[in-house]
Amino acid sequence: MIAPESLPRVLHGATGRPLTLAQHEEAFGPMPTATPSLDLLESSGLTGRGGAAFPTARKARLIGEQRGHNKFVVVNAMEGEPAAHKDRTLISANPHLVLDGAQYLARVVGARHVAVCVSRDDPIMVNHLQRAVHERDRHATRAVSFELHTPPWRYVAGEESALVHWLDDNESLPQYRPRRPHVLRIGHAPVLVDNAETCAHVGLIARYGADWFRRLGTPTSPGSTLVSVSGAVARPTVLEVPLGVPVRAILERAGADPDPQALLMGGYGGAWLDARHLDVAYANDALAPLGSSVGAGIIIVLPRSGCGLIETQRIARWMANESARQCGPCAFGLPAIADDLARLTVDTPGAGAAYDRLVDRCGAIEGRGACRHPDGVVRLVRSALQVFSAHVEDHVRGRACAASRSNHHYSAVPTLEREEELVWE
């Protein structure tokens, strides 16, 4: 078995078309038949690549400790972030690597079923995964069965409790979780949910070991990760990079504007990073003191000609529309935040009062939702008010920038839909 010695790892062997099972085994070698090991995952230090960066072994251990044989592993390939393309890129190259990892995790926790979840609104991904699952079925030992599920695409539909809710009850709504980690269930069956990229790394660790995995990255953030780079770049792209590499190096590889104003890191529930910090390491422990994180592996590059407040306002409006409106902070708080951001950016006479209300609303909303959707918006808005503080000052004094009147934007926001068009089942 020949392990890739450098990058790419999870994108190794990519040909532009998804590898068949035979091509996949030729590229990576067969999965080992030895008893799967939680200790192996633990010593690899792998953390979830979906956004929360929770240690993969700890999550698996919790489900492994639950009683019963009817457990599930859920592969989350929903990719709800509009600026994310990493799961799509991975599954368009190595769908079987994702399934290998899911199968390994199922054996680790004692699950017999793997539910692979992909949005029904992405027919190409559905097709790739359908083929891979069928191919597996033909060669399966039947110890672990695979099933494809296609929930509707919504931002919160990919939240793990919403995904399990949909599998259990056909509704893509997040569930209230009093404490984390919390055991999610389909009926009475405990469920382990892992992101597609996380599963692909598990497929590699199972083959090549924890030491191999740790040859890239840092001691606290080992391995490689996929990152979707968009905004002021020649072309939106997905790169596989070692964790801990300087952010500037990622931008150079992506062909991004070399002198940007700021970066939106982590996704739409992430935070703005001032461009003074381009040499920071791309790893959560280095980014945290700057209020930022790797999150869902997204970097949006804002050029000096852009308006970070307008970008934030567009995203906040979209996030308000995407909430499930089950809780007060989402139903009332997020639209009010989006309205105040709009007043701050275009309604100059009321900009000062709008700024004061924004600060108050962020404090009132934080930590009050059943899921973390509103907290993500609060994080984004607070970071915008801080990173673009000079710009806020200009707006408050009635000197709105030219960029705020432009129709050219750098964050991809799907067309807003009317509330009655939202689909949850």
Ligand code: SF4
């Ligand atoms: S906080 Fe918002 S998105 Fe989360 S469950 Fe409540 S209404 Fe839904």
